[in-house]
Amino acid sequence: QLVLTQSPSASASLGASVKLTCTLSSGHSSYAIAWHQQRPEKGPRYLMKISSDGSHIKGDGIPDRFSGSSSGAERYLTISSLQSEDEADYYCQTWDTGIRVFGGGTKLTVL
Amino acid sequence: EVQLVESGGGLIQPGGSLRLSCAASGFTVSSNYMSWVRQAPGKGLEWVSLIYTSGSTSYADSVKGRFTISRDNSKNTLYLQINSLRADDTAVYYCARDRGSNAWSDYWGQGTLVTVSS
Numbered sequence: 280q281l282v283l284t285q286s287p288s289a290s291a292s293l294g295a296s297v298k299l300t301c302t303l304s305s306g307h308s309s310y311a312i313a314w315h316q317q318r319p320e321k322g323p324r325y326l327m328k329i330s331s332d333g334s335h336i337k338g339d340g341i342p343d344r345f346s347g348s349s350s351g352a353e354r355y356l357t358i359s360s361l362q363s364e365d366e367a368d369y370y371c372q373t374w375d376t377g378i379r380v381f382g383g384g385t386k387l388t389v390l
Numbered sequence: 391e392v393q394l395v396e397s398g399g400g401l402i403q404p405g406g407s408l409r410l411s412c413a414a415s416g417f418t419v420s421s422n423y424m425s426w427v428r429q430a431p432g433k434g435l436e437w438v439s440l441i442y443t444s445g446s447t448s449y450a451d452s453v454k455g456r457f458t459i460s461r462d463n464s465k466n467t468l469y470l471q472i473n474s475l476r477a478d479d480t481a482v483y484y485c486a487r488d489r490g491s492n493a494w495s496d497y498w499g500q501g502t503l504v505t506v507s508s
Contacts, residue, residue, distance in 0.1 A: 322500045
């Protein structure tokens with residue numbers, strides 16, 4: 280079964296960096312994923328798609344502070360120079376024939 | 391500029407029906423794969439349904455048989471017909487444009503709230 284696992288919460292200080300992790304279920308380590316940001320009371324916003332080789336496709340207007348990488352079954356989103364507006368929920372998404380799957384989300388707190 | 395605007399949500403009694411709309415601009419709905427995704431209060435995102443460019447459809451097991459996704463090409467609008475509503479269908483419903491048949495969502499709407507309660 281295709282499942283994505285995310286830590287429920289993360290925190291980092293203003294101006295620092297944070298690395299969020301999304302883990303693919305066993306047997307699915309070759310799958311690409313996409314990261315989405317959801318600020319409070321807003322709809323999700325596509326950030327980037329990350330392939331198993333670490334290559335990525337960013338959404339329109341996504342700052343260079345946001346970057347992605349891969350290692351095995353893990354897909355990462357790194358946010359550098361954290362700003363207050365980065366405080367949000369972050370969801371990873373993957374897909375297979377006829378389905379889409381979301382991780383449970385990580386709530387990022389900027390201290 | 392790509393825009394998606396959902397409407398049609400509201401307060402509905404259990405067992406009732408509702409049709410959600412998603413008006414698109416900046417691209418052609420029929421030439422793209424489109425999804426509906428919902429979010430229960432305080433919970434994460436849950437994929438609901440997908441419509442292919444061919445018109446074929448796919449549904450999450452939790453809504454199969456009760457939800458129907460469709461589109462009106464002349465209005466460039468996506469729809470979600472929801473029948474036999476249950477309390478656990480209470481959620482904000484988002485439409486999203488997908489990059490392909492096996493791909494991710496790259497544009498999202500702002501959502502419309504459906505509340506199922508007597």
